[in-house]
Amino acid sequence: VSRGRPSPRRRAALAAAVLGLAAAAIPARAGVRPAYGGTVRLALPALPREADPALASEGPDLFLARATAGLLLELDPGGRLAPGLLAEVPSPEADGRTFRLRLDPAARTASGEPVLAADVVRALSRVLSRSSPSPHAWAALAVAGAEAVLDGRAAQPGGIQILSEHELLVTLSMPLPEFPYLLATPAVAIPGAGPFVAAPLEAGRPVSLSANTLHPRGRPLADRLVLSAADARGAARLLERGEVDGALGPDAAGDRVRPLPTLTVTVAAVNGARLGSSAAAVRAALGALDRAALARRFARGAAVPLPTLVPQALLSGGAAAAAPAADGARPAASAPPAPPIEPPRPLRLLVPEGASDARAAAERLQVLLFDRGLRAALEAVPRAAFAARAAAGDCDVAVASVTVLAPRPALAAAQVAHALRGAAGARRALAALAGKDGPEAADAAAALGRELDLFPLVASGARASSGPRLLGLAAGGAGAVDPSGLWLLGGGAQ
């Protein structure tokens, strides 16, 4: 099969994607056909700093990962799984724990190297690596033998068996019908096989990406992508002057603004053992948090109260009714708690650096604790250190914002639990919510929150601001912008 000519299956997939994008992104311009070519300039809140998809967790890094890494499976605009680098969506074997993955024999990286089963094994093992811990270990925790890799006793999970160059067998340690959705996340995507190829990252310099003509789904619409950094007002100015074609960030940067799904959840974790006598006061303060006010006054972007650990957007039908309270707050005790004894040290509220929603929520909690006679200090640490300390319980309260990558409740809960409670919490989340959806998943998520002493606070989403020429800047099936779907009116002709 020639590289320049997409296969019929890829052409069909491309057509479906284009149709989906057109339906989702440009309803006002129905009937306008997407055009190839041109350079799309996007302003992000910050420049991407991490090119490894296994380490990407912040918005700009995740955008770069989606642009440069090849997803094993795709999600169509309706949220349904579709082939990506895998030739087909895998189904569970008879035991419910085994999945046979078949790679598209035509799948190539941007450099022309074929994508093989070993690359998939490497991607799944990479997120479990002990030497360079990934925030996405949750994505491979269900694979049998994942613990050995996490503990450093094995280089790759024993549950993965390579059958041939293009076929492998994955055995899970627990029933997890949602496993194929894990393969649609950038966390386990194959580096270098995405729709774009990035030039080496240079600190402080815009990131330039060029189209990958060898991409299995066909080349992206735009020839190039240029990613620059600007705050909200700076992005608005650039957009107004026509110096960028669009902006992604929590704040609106122009008149043509489209909110993205609220898939970034902010959750607090309480370490009762460390807090001791202050734990009750802290839980009471968290329980008394007005989540609606938190979403309105503190969370940036489009924000809604978060009833459970799973974003409402992922719970289909009646989930809200199953939420434990109207705004997600746990019922507070009828009597006000007794004034706690002031501890000799201030409580430590741990937040990751750069997580504005988590910091805002922690600042609000800080004031509520102060009003209750408790002194609490914020401590912002790098994300890697945050993950290690939160998992080890080395703080009094940890507040984190997690962008959910997989649109299934079990996987979302596992990702959130992993961010705040480590691998053990993620396993409990997978076990508690596997195969559940709707109200049942909401109930299980609420119970899981209580079990893990986690307090869901708000869910927020970015805003996509488009200039007059840019189209396709909207959420795809995964709830995030698909870089390959961005295009300019007139394409490269103008």
Add this chain to the structure above:
Amino acid sequence: VTLRRQLALAFALFAAVPLAAALVPVSRALSGALGAEHAARLDGAAAALAGELARLGADAESAAAELARGPDAEALARDLAAGRLDPADAARRAGEWMAARGLDVLAVIEPDGRVLSSGHLPGRAGDVDPDLAPILAGPPGVATGRLVARAGPDGVVPVLALVAWAPVEPGGLRVAGGLALGGERAHRLAALTGGAVRLLGPDGAVLAEAEGPGDELPAVARRLLGGLPGAPVRLVPVGDPAAPAATVEIRVASGGLARAQLTVLGAFLAALAAGTLAAAAAGALLASRVTRPVEALRAAAARVAAGDLEARVGIAPAGELGELVRSFDAMTADLAAGRARLAQAERIAAWREVARRLAHEIKNPLTPIAMSVETLRDAKARARPDFAEIFDEGTKAIAEEVRRLKKIVDEFSRFARLPAPERAPVPPEELVQAALALFSAPPPGVAITRDVEPGLPPVLADRDQILQVLLNLVRNGLEAMPAGGRLSLSARRAPGGVAFAVTDAGPGIAAADLERIFEPYYTTKPGGTGLGLAIARRIAEEHGGALEASSRAGEGATFTLRLLEAAGTIGATGSAS
């Protein structure tokens, strides 16, 4: 304590007491002068502090007013009114403005009193800030001191701040901005005023404090000075003087003044010490001049008491001491001359006695000689037939008496011409053995025993002369025991030397004779010259030793010869023994 020391101490006290008495009024006068200067400095620092607080309040008022009138606040009010700004976006503005304008407290207040955005306490958004509400109830544009809760690295803590508010037109928003009087500001105030600053809350709790510029004394000096010259403070109220929100306490560093006082005090003490030492030295010098003749007089008296009549004081001070010294020297000279005259008289008396006794001794043989000559002349004149027999007996008698005279003369000659001993170290064992060797065959009935203590040191002796003494003593002992008995010769260690003892079992010596047996020509033996023991004692005394006798009637007698140990040979002799 010697007289010299007593005099030196008296001089030191006479010098120290007046100086020490002067120290107290001088120190008080100095403390008063320095304290007045310190109070003046403190008043100046308090005035500077009040001025700085007023300036900070004015800065807070102008900052709040400028911000309320500025385009940012106006745009915020307009966007809010038009619904173009989310509350969450607006919540970040105060933090941005606060940092840009160098304020420590900044909040944008909605018309209903709730916080829209707070830079100093972001988590307060949506609430009525209880710290700012009383300020907002007052008039705008007036800085008020108040404790405001502020988020910091250690959590939310109250901080004293000067806060003013201003309205934002239109829209009803209000901007409250202020400057905190925290640790950093306290350091600036301390640097400005040159004093130590403490910010005290209404309850007296210390909110912040800063030490003044380094002018503090070392801890040792602070302890030494104690309460001198004290460290008064001034209190400057923050806000309404009737009910201040806080008080700023300023304390000007007193280290410089205290150091000046310490310098003066140290100089005074140094002068006191120097004066005391100089007085003591002068006293010691004067005392030495006074006591030197007394010391010489004491030393000379000690020498005279020890028998040295040639001792003289040797110095001749003036005055009464000079008279005393001269009298002492004259008395000593008279004493020496008297003793010499007495010795001369004694010598003359002794020779007279010797001459008398010698004449007596010579006279005794002359009588038989004269009688024999008379008998011979009478027999010849009568032509006695037995003349030959009478002649033979008479000449025998004359010859016997002449021999006796010769013996007397020889003994006397020996006594008078006894040569000076030639002393050398001699082992006592050797002397005892040599003396008894001549009596290897003692008279019948006599048993001679020898008893020498092992390890005796050599004695300093003229061997022949000492041997003569021992032979004389042994021979006397044997002659005292004509019927036999036990005689022993022993040698024992004695203080400073060795004691040789000859003990016989004879009839002993009468107590009356015991005192005289060493006198020349005194004898209790028939035919004795009376010079043997006299010569023996003289030999002993010329050796630096002694010869003594002890006896009880009927229990024999013991003669003890004491000789000095040969210096420096003890070890060698001991090892030889």
